[in-house]
Amino acid sequence: MSTIANDEAAVVIVGSGAGGGTMAFELTKAGIPCVLLEAGPHLKAEDYVNDEWESFGQMAWLDARTTSGSWRVSKDFPGLPAWLVKAVGGTTTHWAGATPRFLDYEFKARSTYGEIDGATLLDWPISLDDMAPYYDAAEKAIGSTHVHGRPPLPANNNYKVFANGAERVGYKRYATGPYGTNAEPYDGRPGSIQDGFNFQGDKNKSKWSTLVREIPRAVETGLCDLRPESHVVKITHDASGKVDAVLYVDKDGNLNRQAASVVCVAGNSIETARLLLLSDSNQFPNGLANSSDQVGRNYMRHLTGSMYAWFDKPVKMFRGETMAGIIKDEVQNDPSRGFVGGYYMETLALGPAFLAAFIEPGGWGRDFTRMMDAYSNMAGMWIVGEDMPQATNRITLSDTARDQWDLPVANVHFDDHPNDIAMRTYAYEKAEALYEAVGAVGTHRTPPYPSTHNLGTCRMSENAEDGVVNKWGQAHDVPNLFVSDGAVMTTGAAANPTLTIVALAIRQAEYLAGELKSGNL
Amino acid sequence: MNVSRRFVLLGTASAVAMGVATTPRPLYAALKVGEDGESKKLLTQMVRMVYPHDQFPDGCYERTADAIVAAANKSIGKAVMFKQGMASLQSASFGDLDEAAATKYLKGIEDTAFFQLVRGTAVVALYDDHEVWEILGYEGASFDQGGYINRGFNDLDWLPDPRITES
Numbered sequence: 082m083s084t085i086a087n088d089e090a091a092v093v094i095v096g097s098g099a100g101g102g103t104m105a106f107e108l109t110k111a112g113i114p115c116v117l118l119e120a121g122p123h124l125k126a127e128d129y130v131n132d133e134w135e136s137f138g139q140m141a142w143l144d145a146r147t148t149s150g151s152w153r154v155s156k157d158f159p160g161l162p163a164w165l166v167k168a169v170g171g172t173t174t175h176w177a178g179a180t181p182r183f184l185d186y187e188f189k190a191r192s193t194y195g196e197i198d199g200a201t202l203l204d205w206p207i208s209l210d211d212m213a214p215y216y217d218a219a220e221k222a223i224g225s226t227h228v229h230g231r232p233p234l235p236a237n238n239n240y241k242v243f244a245n246g247a248e249r250v251g252y253k254r255y256a257t258g259p260y261g262t263n264a265e266p267y268d269g270r271p272g273s274i275q276d277g278f279n280f281q282g283d284k285n286k287s288k289w290s291t292l293v294r295e296i297p298r299a300v301e302t303g304l305c306d307l308r309p310e311s312h313v314v315k316i317t318h319d320a321s322g323k324v325d326a327v328l329y330v331d332k333d334g335n336l337n338r339q340a341a342s343v344v345c346v347a348g349n350s351i352e353t354a355r356l357l358l359l360s361d362s363n364q365f366p367n368g369l370a371n372s373s374d375q376v377g378r379n380y381m382r383h384l385t386g387s388m389y390a391w392f393d394k395p396v397k398m399f400r401g402e403t404m405a406g407i408i409k410d411e412v413q414n415d416p417s418r419g420f421v422g423g424y425y426m427e428t429l430a431l432g433p434a435f436l437a438a439f440i441e442p443g444g445w446g447r448d449f450t451r452m453m454d455a456y457s458n459m460a461g462m463w464i465v466g467e468d469m470p471q472a473t474n475r476i477t478l479s480d481t482a483r484d485q486w487d488l489p490v491a492n493v494h495f496d497d498h499p500n501d502i503a504m505r506t507y508a509y510e511k512a513e514a515l516y517e518a519v520g521a522v523g524t525h526r527t528p529p530y531p532s533t534h535n536l537g538t539c540r541m542s543e544n545a546e547d548g549v550v551n552k553w554g555q556a557h558d559v560p561n562l563f564v565s566d567g568a569v570m571t572t573g574a575a576a577n578p579t580l581t582i583v584a585l586a587i588r589q590a591e592y593l594a595g596e597l598k599s600g601n602l
Numbered sequence: 603m604n605v606s607r608r609f610v611l612l613g614t615a616s617a618v619a620m621g622v623a624t625t626p627r628p629l630y631a632a633l634k635v636g637e638d639g640e641s642k643k644l645l646t647q648m649v650r651m652v653y654p655h656d657q658f659p660d661g662c663y664e665r666t667a668d669a670i671v672a673a674a675n676k677s678i679g680k681a682v683m684f685k686q687g688m689a690s691l692q693s694a695s696f697g698d699l700d701e702a703a704a705t706k707y708l709k710g711i712e713d714t715a716f717f718q719l720v721r722g723t724a725v726v727a728l729y730d731d732h733e734v735w736e737i738l739g740y741e742g743a744s745f746d747q748g749g750y751i752n753r754g755f756n757d758l759d760w761l762p763d764p765r766i767t768e769s
Contacts, residue, residue: 131743134730233766237755244764257766274749284745394760399740401755409768433740437729445652445712445721446705453729454655457739519761 083114085306085339091116092593093327093341095313095356098171099582100566101347102291102299103222107590109304113597116339117296117305118329120312120348121167124174125292129282133434136281140174142167145490146351147482150474152495153528157442162493163382163532165349169309170292172349172533173579175280177404178261178288179427180225180580182216185209186414187422187467187574193414194421199498200469201379205571206543206552215584222583223289224267226258233257234264237275237401239428242392242460246515247408247426254409261579262288262402270294277430279403311337314488316344316360316369316562323561324369330486343593343602347565347586350380350535354476354568355491357539357549370539370556375549377476379537380493381573384466384501386509387429387527389440390516391455398430398460406462411511412575420503423575424466426512431461440527452525460516464508465534467575469498476538493532534578539568553592554585561602565589635685636671644688644697645670649724651704655737662731669727670720680719687716 085091092108094101097119105117121140130136142165148155154162166174186193188209191202217229226233234257236244247255262283265272273287286293299305310332317338319325324344329337346353354377360369368376406428413423431439433456440452452459474496478489497505509526516524542548545557554569556562565586567578574581596602636645645667646660674684691697694707711717728734735742744750 131745134726227767235756236764236766237750238758240766241756241758241761241764244766245761248764254768255764256768273751274745275751275755276744276749277755278743278745285749394758395739396758397739397754400744400750400753400757432742433735433738434726434730437725443721445708445725447654450653450655453653453738454657 083303083306085114085116087338088340090325090340090342092343092345093118093339094345094347094565095327096120096171096347096349096352096566097169097291097296097307098166098347098349098566099173099291099579100586101345102170102173102295103583103586104345104347104565104590105299105305106291106295107587108594109299109302111590111594112304113594114304115299115306117299117307118311118313118327118339119169119171119307119309121169121309123309124168124282126282126284126286129284131276131278131281131284133281133432140166140168140282145482145484147479147490147492148494149492150495152497153442154531155495158531161531163351163535164530165533165535169296169307170290173290174282174292176261176290176579177279177429177577178402179404179407179425179577180220180223180259180261181407181409181425181576183209183212183574183576183581184412187572190422190572197421197469197500199471200500201472202470203540203542203547203571206541212584212588215588216580218587219580219584220259222294222587223261223580224263225580226260226262226264227256228259231267232264234260234262234273234402234405237405238396239398239401239430239460240406242396242516242519243406243408243428243462246519249518250511250515252408252410256407257405258407260402260405268294273402275401277399277401277403312486313348313356314359314486316346316356318362318364318369318559322364322559324559343561343563343597345563345565349566350538350568351476351491351493353564353566354538355478358476358478359488365558370549370558370562372558373546373549375540375547377538378472378474379470379540380474380476380495381468381470381536381570382495382529382532383534383536383573384424384464384468384504385529385534386464386505387461387530388464388509388512388516388524389452389459389461389527390521390524391452391459392520393458393522395457396460397457399432403430404428404463411508418507420500420507422467422500422504424464424504424508425575426508426515427463427465429461429463439530440525442528452523455523462512464505464512465575465577466504466508467573468501470537470540470572471496471498534567534573536567536570536573536578539564540571541569542571554589563589563593633681634675635681636674636688641688642667642671644691645720647697648691648708648720649728651701651708652721652724653728654701657737658734662728662734665731666724666728670723673723674719683715684719687714690716
């Protein structure tokens with residue numbers, strides 16, 4: 082592995098997940114040296130454990146955070162607004178794997194949906210046409226099933242219930258993917274053994290992550306200096322207002338400075354916004370790249386919810402891929418349903434340990450234990466749809482709570498928009514109908530989990546006053562500062578975001594490499 | 603004072619210190635709440651009433667009660683609160699209530715810190731218990747057994763095999 086001196090100004094990437102890991106690979110492939118700083122440890126497949134709580138303790142981002150707002154997560158899990166990974170590979174370590182593309186209309190949310198009270202909708206400065214070649218590249222990198230000649234995953238038990246229900250209620254567009262796990266060997270990694278542990282890291286390496294693909298390949302180029310357990314706490318700038326270094330805490334708790342020619346921030350939406358806010362200065366009193374006052378705003382988490390249903394016959398949903406079924410019929414903008422935007426239905430399975438914690442947070446008594454008793458006969462799905470961006474759904478620095486480095490923690494404020502509530506209610510009804518069509522004897526509406534899809538907070542905009550970054554993810558205020566993760570999303574669309582984060586990073590890396598070679602930065 | 607005299611004094615002091623440390627009946631002892639047999643029994647019954655599963659043996663609930671006692675002794679504040687909660691259970695003769703009466707009693711205290719500590723710890727500990735997994739039909743770690751690819755990931759046979767692509 083290459084070693085880049087602390088005083089050698091390099092491209093510095095903060096975070097090694099879907100965005101940061103992809104940036105490191107694409108830039109080093111183009112001959113550009115990078116320092117890749119990751120707050121978490123370098124866990125590998127052999128370190129992962131097939132045990133929900135033990136794994137959670139091993140890899141979840143558990144640094145202090147606070148919450149506010151009327152969302153239920155703030156009541157049930159006040160210190161855990163989001164469920165993310167702190168390890169090399171970031172949240173691609175535990176992502177479920179669904180890889181639908183955003184649709185054309187979803188890049189034009191403001192034009193398509195019109196003015197929605199309380200929402201800060203905006204069209205993206207790019208279109209699906211702009212993204213198409215990068216989606217192709219991202220799907221090939223991930224090895225998405227169902228596309229580019231990759232075979233589909235087989236039907237597991239949970240999918241059999243889901244797909245039969247879909248057929249009986251008249252849905253047409255159901256399948257076992259696209260999905261970022263190999264059905265057959267691909268790209269040097271084996272096919273799935275259907276072990277049922279995705280949220281704990283895939284020990285079999287069948288599932289794509291930047292840990293198994295982009296990061297080792299970046300390191301192999303000899304141009305990537307990967308530094309795990311290196312938590313960036315500040316980005317600094319020179320008198321001209323260009324960023325010139327990052328300060329980070331190493332594994333021994335020492336503060337280090339790494340000089341930077343360019344900084345790419347990919348800490349996932351919450352930490353990315355927090356880092357920019359922590360990087361305030363006399364020149365940038367409201368935080369770095371925040372002249373618009375948009376850093377931290379328009380935080381989105383997708384409409385989500387789950388439906389668990391039980392039957393009088395066995396299902397054993399835990400056997401096989403955690404998420405390997407998707408219904409696309411409800412992804413369309415049809416305001417006659419009572420809301421704008423659309424949602425996917427996707428199979429989802431939890432073990433008893435997590436199911437007990439999440440199926441009805443705070444629940445107890447016979448109503449609760451009846452559901453748990455039905456575990457063997459239970460099927461489950463996740464509902465993931467577009468939520469409305471709102472200026473007040475926002476990441477701010479806490480006035481009171483401090484982290485292990487004595488820095489203000491992120492507060493995550495969220496209130497559901499009426500459109501979110503209308504869509505979730507509608508989706509629950511459809512999910513109940515689906516399971517009842519195949520004989521469910523009971524169903525339960527499970528509220529959203531701590532957020533796994535964290536979007537917005539540094540959104541992409543045509544005009545500098547509407548957002549934080551331009552169509553390349555480059556800060557409007559600071560030309561050599563880039564945001565390389567889901568924080569740039571102007572709106573959230575209905576699709577799981579990882580594919581789009583990877584596609585945006587491939588596109589950004591191509592632009593950044595060109596700018597560096599032309600001497601424009 | 604010569605060197606050997608000092609050595610003797612130090613030696614004597616050490617012996618005295620050790621003697622104090624091994625005195626069998628200290629004047630003051632750290633109070634650990636909930637660890638006596640009576641409290642354990644009452645707490646186990648409370649957990650069973652919070653998460654009543656007819657097919658779970660006592661062992662599952664007893665191990666969960668142990669986890670709650672450990673959580674209650676993590677701080678002085680929690681220990682004091684927990685001790686008071688247990689005293690209330692005792693004075694309500696909770697151990698003698700049938701399920702309906704016990705549930706009614708618990709409903710009345712469900713917003714208390716005591717109930718939240720018991721429930722919040724129990725929901726993690728009880729459903730992470732491997733005997734509970736077995737009873738519920740969950741098979742736990744699977745990678746070391748080759749996953750389920752040859753062990754029934756698709757053995758559901760009461761519905762037709764659906765298509766796996768969109769058309």
